[in-house]
Amino acid sequence: MRSTRRAALTTAGVATLSLAGCSRQGQRSTSSPTSTAGSTASATSTSSADPGSQPSQADPDLKALDRAHALSAVLLADLRVSRPAIDTGGRLARIHADHLEAIRTSAPDTTETPFPTPGRRLTAGRLRARELAAQKELARLARSAQSGAVARLLASMSAGIAAGLVPRGGVPR
């Protein structure tokens, strides 16, 4: 049951991101959060691209999504190897896994490694620094995204990581 759901989500994710990434028209979300009883615009709802068209590898939004995919994969590998104190209860690992599942692309860019020595045992401080760097990079990618739907996805990823870095028990003051 679980694998079926995951497969469906992955398939939907690929379709969603392919559409969102190659859209050049209808880039903006049109549904307001206040006008739809709490629902928000999804990546798929904003695209008017031809589903049959092949996204260009030069598409900057697809490159951004590939980068986001690579970042999530490396951060998840680091966390699984190091089991750090910064990830109480595996919260960050779950966030990265969820991100990976949603943004998995058919051909992620593997030519560039986000960080040196991914998957190596690291100190908690080093891991936190990597998480923060990734969070900031995702925010930067969101700022420069051409598609509003992709910007929303990347910004949400960035915010999720930031929230995942909050120590259990709240922010020290």
Place this chain on the structure above:
Amino acid sequence: MTTTETVEALQTALAAEHAALFVYGSLGAQTSESATPHVFAEVVDAYSTHRAWRDLLTTRLREEGVEPVPAAPTYELPDIPANVIGVVKAACDLEARCCETYAYVVANTVGQDRSWAIQALTRAAVRQTALGLPPGSWPGASDLG
């Protein structure tokens, strides 16, 4: 050139800030600084942040020659128990709705407006966790999960 969608998104965000200020004003009155200093600090900081964002959005809309949406005379307050658990739940629910609004603004703006929305989304998501809610994978965009 500001598009109609951008102005609409900023107006939506401003309306959300008006509501957030009203609700946080009420929550602040129900929070004890001595008994629950952490929650009190979060509520005070949230009120200050949302007030600054209301002012920023008001200025931004006026720069575009648009009349900013005014605050409503009153807002429906959350039906919560009169204790710190109720305050925290109401604050988390409020920030979750703000996250949805900010994510919507991210999708419908560019440049500095989008940068602000990304920052606001992050702050709201962090505040939810700081108040004790487990961090979500998709703040403001639960439809992506």
